Amino acid sequence: MEYRIADTSLAPSGRGKIDWARRGMTVLSLLEARHRSERPFEGITVAACLHLEAKTACLLLSLRELGAAVVAAGSNPLSTQDDVCAALVERGVNVYSRHGMTTEEYRENLHLVIGHRPTILIDDGCDLVALLHEEYRELLPSILGGSEETTTGVKRLRAMAAENGLAFPMIAVNDAYIKYLFDNRYGTGQSVLDGILRTTNLLIAGKTFVVAGYGWCGKGVAKRASGLGAKVVVVEIDPHRALEAHMDGFQVMTMTKAAAAGDFFVTVTGNRDVIRGEHMALMKDNAVLANAGHFDVEISLPDLRSQALELSRDKVNVETFRMADGRRINLLAEGRLVNLAAGDGHPVEIMDLSFAAQLLAALHIKDTSLSPGLHPLPESLDREVALLALDAWGLDLERLTAQQERYMKEWRE
Structure with a gap:
């Protein structure tokens, strides 16, 4: 284990926060249970640059439970929660962040993450992707791809793609219905x-x-x-x-x-x-x-x-x-x-949807040969998260009759 955090003794407090968040993250838990036996990320190193708080910890631990080696940097010095970082380290996640880190420390932490030679990325703002392209071009061929969480990050990725500068596939999770309609x-x-x-x-x-x-x-x-x-x-x-x-x-x-x-x-x-x-x-x-x-x-x-x-x-x-x-x-x-x-971020149930989409995006990257560039989250995966949420929350969806389905496909009177 390698890590760079404030204090490993804070782990008990972090465990409590993660356990609380996990209770409300039903969709992520369903996906983890579905894939646990096959451990689809065995041999994969997932690198994340995200806000390191309890809900993010649930995603990182799900990835680890499904076989991935997980390494994470905090994407914001004031959103990093030191007790959550300690709990993640305790559970085998390599973490590089502390609350109040300087800009220099933040950059150093990104370099430390890249030192683990990741194969799948989960980025929040495109800093991890940008640094790889700027300073670690020799690692680009080994990266299967990644996903981006934010509007700002997708904007930067579009600019890279427009210059034909994006060397591997990135999925714009931010642009999926399940993300922006609810998270944003x-x-x-x-x-x-x-x-x-x-x-x-x-x-x-x-x-x-x-x-x-x-x-x-x-x-x-x-x-x-x-x-x-x-x-x-x-x-x-x-x-x-x-x-x-x-x-x-x-x-x-x-x-x-x-x-x-x-x-x-x-x-x-x-x-x-x-x-x-x-x-x-x-x-x-x-x-x-x-x-x-x-x-x-x-x-x-x-x-x-x-x-x-x-x-x-x-x-x-x-x-x-x-x-x-x-x-x-x-x-x-x-x-x-x-x-x-100045707060705990988005509500637990909202991030359950977004992080379920991130998990499915990582699986899609691993299982699909995508061309370099910016890609949408497939509509089928976007819809899968919504259907799982409806089921988990006890909500019923109306179904079209066979006649209604035929009517929607017909152009004649």
């Missing part, structure tokens, strides 16, 4: 509000809540904020999404107009510098800024620091910047993913 919408919606509420202890009802980006994640955040009584404002660059937000009952503004009105701001765009210095100059006293995009670049931290005269930390995961005119702007979780850095 219901998962992000609930977990972002959870992170904000547990960090600030402020009232949402009656406040103006600005959501930058109205993709599936933004839709979820806006819906949950509205459900708590907020007046929701959406900032968008896409005309169709802006119209959709309008018809969903939300105000649509530019960030310049929204900046003066907002009490809470959440960025969830996948782009950089969404909230800049000119916006911060217009904000109310005690405005709260949070990011739910993958990287900590959506809120311009250099602009915020350059405008502030004083910085205080009166609460965990809250930095208060005092401006020259006395206004205070509060930044949550250092501008990193607020739902994971």
Whole structure:
């Protein structure tokens, strides 16, 4: 065993968290039980760069139970839970991460993971894939393929594929129905509000809540904020999404107009510098800024620091910047993913669906000869997860009659 974690003695606490999560991850458990006897990943090394918390641990342990050698790095310094890492090491997973690791440590950990010469990858943000292509090209022929969990990661993979630079197949799990319809919408919606509420202890009802980006994640955040009584404002660059937000009952503004009105701001765009210095100059006293995009670049931290005269930390995961005119702007979780850095991430049942899809994607990569490039999760696997969830949750699905099936295939009157 090789590992680089904070403290192996924290394992008992981590075991409790993993056991709690496993109770709600029924689909992943069903898939593990189905394939356990055949141990399909025997001889395979799976390398993951993911948020290392209890739900992720369930996926990694399922892969190990099915025969894989598993090595993992944390994809975010503030989302890594040290007790979960200790419990994973105890169960035979090679882990390289600690809560609060520096950027340099993060990069070192990715190199240590690659040192295990992985054959299948599970990435969150494309950093593992990018590093392999940049610095370990001699290992590329030995990699069967991988899968990507996030919108930001898929965007980077598309850019690589467009340049014919992707040397092995990658499955865009993020783009599967079972992922974005539930994880991105219901998962992000609930977990972002959870992170904000547990960090600030402020009232949402009656406040103006600005959501930058109205993709599936933004839709979820806006819906949950509205459900708590907020007046929701959406900032968008896409005309169709802006119209959709309008018809969903939300105000649509530019960030310049929204900046003066907002009490809470959440960025969830996948782009950089969404909230800049000119916006911060217009904000109310005690405005709260949070990011739910993958990287900590959506809120311009250099602009915020350059405008502030004083910085205080009166609460965990809250930095208060005092401006020259006395206004205070509060930044949550250092501008990193607020739902994971200041909370426990998506609900257990949501990640059960996403990680079941990741397990099936890994099996598909192992069993199928895919060409290099970006591939969708096969529709049959996407549907399989949904059907397993319906069965596990005791929900009944209507069936077409034979006559209805014929009617759907016929073009004549």
